[in-house]
Amino acid sequence: MDDGYILAAMVEDKPGVMQRISGLFRKRNFNIDSISVGSSEKPGVSRMTLTVTGDSQILEQVIKQLSKLVEVIKVTRLDEGEAVTRELALVKIGTRDESERAEVVQYANIFRGRIVDVHKESLIVEITGDRPKIDAFINLVDVYGIKELAKTGLTAMTRG
Amino acid sequence: MVFEMRMKGSRAIVKSLENENVEVIFGIPGGATIPLFDELYDSSIRTILVRHEQGAAHAAEGYARVCGEVGVCTATSGPGATNLTTGIADAYLDSSPIVAFTGQVATPFLGKDAFQEADTMGITMPITKHNFQLRSVEEIPGVIKTAFTLARTGRPGPVVIDMPKDMQEKEADIKFPKKVDIEGYRPTLKGHIRQIKKAAEMLLDARMPIIFAGGGIIISGAERELYDLSALLQAPVTTSLMGKGAFPEDHPLALGMVGMHGRKAANYAINDADVMLAVGVRFSDRSTGAVSCFAPEAKIIHVDIDPAEIGKNVRVDLPVVGDAKLVLQDLIKLIKESIKKGSRGGKGGRTTAWQEKVKRYIKEFQPRMDYDDIPLHPARVIKEIMGALKPDDILVTEVGQCQMWAAHFCSITRPRTFISSGGLGTMGFGFPAAMGAKVARPDRNVIDIAGDGSFLMNCQELATVVENDIPVVVAVFNNRYLGMVRQWQEIFYDRRYSGVDLGTQPDFVKLAEAFGAEGMRVERPEEIAPAVREAFKSGMPTVIDVMIAHEENILPMVPPGRCLKDIIE
Ligand SMILES: Cc1ncc(C[n+]2csc(CCOP(=O)(O)OP(=O)(O)O)c2C)c(N)n1
Numbered sequence: 217m218d219d220g221y222i223l224a225a226m227v228e229d230k231p232g233v234m235q236r237i238s239g240l241f242r243k244r245n246f247n248i249d250s251i252s253v254g255s256s257e258k259p260g261v262s263r264m265t266l267t268v269t270g271d272s273q274i275l276e277q278v279i280k281q282l283s284k285l286v287e288v289i290k291v292t293r294l295d296e297g298e299a300v301t302r303e304l305a306l307v308k309i310g311t312r313d314e315s316e317r318a319e320v321v322q323y324a325n326i327f328r329g330r331i332v333d334v335h336k337e338s339l340i341v342e343i344t345g346d347r348p349k350i351d352a353f354i355n356l357v358d359v360y361g362i363k364e365l366a367k368t369g370l371t372a373m374t375r376g
Numbered sequence: 377m378v379f380e381m382r383m384k385g386s387r388a389i390v391k392s393l394e395n396e397n398v399e400v401i402f403g404i405p406g407g408a409t410i411p412l413f414d415e416l417y418d419s420s421i422r423t424i425l426v427r428h429e430q431g432a433a434h435a436a437e438g439y440a441r442v443c444g445e446v447g448v449c450t451a452t453s454g455p456g457a458t459n460l461t462t463g464i465a466d467a468y469l470d471s472s473p474i475v476a477f478t479g480q481v482a483t484p485f486l487g488k489d490a491f492q493e494a495d496t497m498g499i500t501m502p503i504t505k506h507n508f509q510l511r512s513v514e515e516i517p518g519v520i521k522t523a524f525t526l527a528r529t530g531r532p533g534p535v536v537i538d539m540p541k542d543m544q545e546k547e548a549d550i551k552f553p554k555k556v557d558i559e560g561y562r563p564t565l566k567g568h569i570r571q572i573k574k575a576a577e578m579l580l581d582a583r584m585p586i587i588f589a590g591g592g593i594i595i596s597g598a599e600r601e602l603y604d605l606s607a608l609l610q611a612p613v614t615t616s617l618m619g620k621g622a623f624p625e626d627h628p629l630a631l632g633m634v635g636m637h638g639r640k641a642a643n644y645a646i647n648d649a650d651v652m653l654a655v656g657v658r659f660s661d662r663s664t665g666a667v668s669c670f671a672p673e674a675k676i677i678h679v680d681i682d683p684a685e686i687g688k689n690v691r692v693d694l695p696v697v698g699d700a701k702l703v704l705q706d707l708i709k710l711i712k713e714s715i716k717k718g719s720r721g722g723k724g725g726r727t728t729a730w731q732e733k734v735k736r737y738i739k740e741f742q743p744r745m746d747y748d749d750i751p752l753h754p755a756r757v758i759k760e761i762m763g764a765l766k767p768d769d770i771l772v773t774e775v776g777q778c779q780m781w782a783a784h785f786c787s788i789t790r791p792r793t794f795i796s797s798g799g800l801g802t803m804g805f806g807f808p809a810a811m812g813a814k815v816a817r818p819d820r821n822v823i824d825i826a827g828d829g830s831f832l833m834n835c836q837e838l839a840t841v842v843e844n845d846i847p848v849v850v851a852v853f854n855n856r857y858l859g860m861v862r863q864w865q866e867i868f869y870d871r872r873y874s875g876v877d878l879g880t881q882p883d884f885v886k887l888a889e890a891f892g893a894e895g896m897r898v899e900r901p902e903e904i905a906p907a908v909r910e911a912f913k914s915g916m917p918t919v920i921d922v923m924i925a926h927e928e929n930i931l932p933m934v935p936p937g938r939c940l941k942d943i944i945e
Pocket residue numbers: 774775776777778779801802803804826827828829830831853855857858859860861
């Protein structure tokens with residue numbers, strides 16, 4: 217059974233770490249859906265969130281192989297049910313006239329998105345949430361024409 | 377004690393090497409490593425100038441594999457570094473501890489496609505245990521100490537240190553740490569005692585136990601424990617290619633090597649066994665054949681220091697992560713206690729039928745070696761060469777049929793006396809590795825069992841062994857073919873010999889002589905052993921051109937992807 221898994225990796229903030237990790241995935245023929253990385257609570261340590269697909273044997277290998285990298289301090293699997301997952305998307309949506317703009321603004325409000333740029337022919341909406349929410353918003357505004365889309369990749373944390 | 381001194385980066389590098397008790401460094405200098413070589417000029421470390429950087433890396437590995445210490449090699453930036461890569465990849469797949477120092481363009485030039493710039497970090501990332509690029513002069517001793525620690529501990533492997541030229545040239549106040557703490561690196565040495573207890577029970581309950589020993593036994597120095605455990609359980613022992621030497625192959629419980637070109641007795645015994653204790657092996661496809669039918673009746677206990685090896689290739693019933701020696705010590709203790717308490721059988725009754733069967737396999741499937749053919753039969757050549765070796769002498773191999781003839785037919789009785797490129801299967805490995813082996817153990821005889829094709833890949837190192845007085849012997853199994861590929865074409869491609877005929881070979885005797893080495897040719901069975909003895913006695917690097925049959929195959933063979941019991945003979 218193929219499934220998606222979320223992993224959090226604490227890694228040393230050193231040059232080349234991203235390459236080491238992405239190289240490992242390529243070399244071991246693992247599938248990686250997204251990587252996001254940023255600072256953690258510890259100085260000098262970054263936190264990386266990876267989403268991977270594969271069966272449980274592959275997941276086990278991913279965790280073990282990642283843990284073997286010298287600059288990887290700790291890898292944990294996050295249980296989706298017990299974790300908060302968030303992604304941020306910037307969506308540039310084409311709007312031909314006032315009424316279209318108004319509609320998009322309304323949708324954005326419903327999704328608690330923010331309008332961060334307004335232009336004659338387009339709007340940029342910033343939207344944060346878990347994957348289904350963002351996907352739902354994108355599906356909804358697709359009819360207006362999505363000119364550009366940028367997603368950060370998932371970041372996640374266990375509750376409690 | 378930590379003391380601080382002002383010095384150049386290159387001095388800090390060489391001083392760090394001296395602190396690690398490095399006695400020899402194999403390499404070739406270049407623009408980006410002149411500062412390092414300038415420092416080596418005054419050092420007690422012996423610099424051996426090789427003739428191709430691939431030779432340096434293999435020599436470092438040969439050195440490391442026979443003495444267990446870290447082997448060191450160096451190359452300049454760009455082409456020097458890329459020439460090292462085959463040897464680094466080889467050391468990676470066979471878990472050999474080497475540290476490679478590569479030159480690099482000065483930091484202001486990094487990324488500018490400067491002269492002889494190559495992305496050595498990017499290139500070597502997937503083939504090293506870890507790699508470093510020096511970013512400050514102050515960090516040099518710490519980086520080097522870390523590199524040596526990583527290379528030799530846990531599951532050993534190659535480490536690269538990329539040295540931008542300005543990092544070698546600049547001065548700084550340098551401290552030499554005695555120890556380093558590597559946060560993300562904590563190999564598990566002691567096995568989990570509950571797991572080991574379970575392993576003890578499984579082995580004591582087994583009716584047909586087998587031990588599958590790999591290179592991990594040799595790396596951790598667990599030969600004694602393996603020997604004792606086998607005796608305690610009366611369990612037969614088979615090894616992987618890398619495990620040759622972990623268990624004396626002349627022992628009544630020795631099955632010999634398993635796998636594609638393994639001993640029939642070993643393949644059959646694995647097929648029958650009900651419990652397998654696999655220690656320090658990684659279940660390479662060359663050992664297991666099709667995993668779906670590997671040890672089909674057996675519950676598998678897998679002991680390895682690298683958790684990622686467990687469950688990677690075969691299903692495992694009981695994992696034990698830890699150092700082979702420590703785990704086997706605990707296992708032996710627990711088994712002995714059980715036996716003493718009388719709760720379990722121990723040797724005797726329970727496994728007698730199995731012992732009989734194993735004995736029968738070993739006797740029945742003794743490989744034949746007493747061929748009188750001219751041109752020579754390779755099995756006979758191996759027999760004669762073994763006759764000329766002492767148990768501690770070192771046998772290195774190239775890759776191909778020659779390697780498998782050696783692995784199949786040689787009886788190896790001591791650890792670190794059989795050195796072969798297992799994982800990467802690198803033609804050209806043997807000769808420079810033999811050179812490194814001889815440097816590490818000058819008191820031992822060292823012979824490279826070579827194919828003609830393989831030998832030509834690094835024969836330039838004849839200049840190195842002559843110049844540096846490193847008297848290794850090369851036995852070229854001359855069949856005028858890339859024999860192993862020819863064999864596959866014969867068996868699986870309807871004898872369509874494509875790209876394997878070496879045609880008119882160089883005259884290997886003259887080739888040796890041109891370099892100032894000795895050359896000999898043997899054509900008859902009775903000439904082989906005397907030639908090898910004479911070569912050892914002469915104290916000269918010697919090439920023996922051994923005229924073997926043009927189209928002999930290495931058999932038995934398990935075709936790739938088939939079960940171990942499906943043996944072609
Ligand atoms: C560097 C490298 N290139 C190619 C191969 C593929 N290969 C495996 S065995 C072999 C033939 C080896 O020929 P030779 O050294 O003459 O030994 P023989 O098999 O004849 O004993 C080849 C080409 C390899 N293993 N390594």
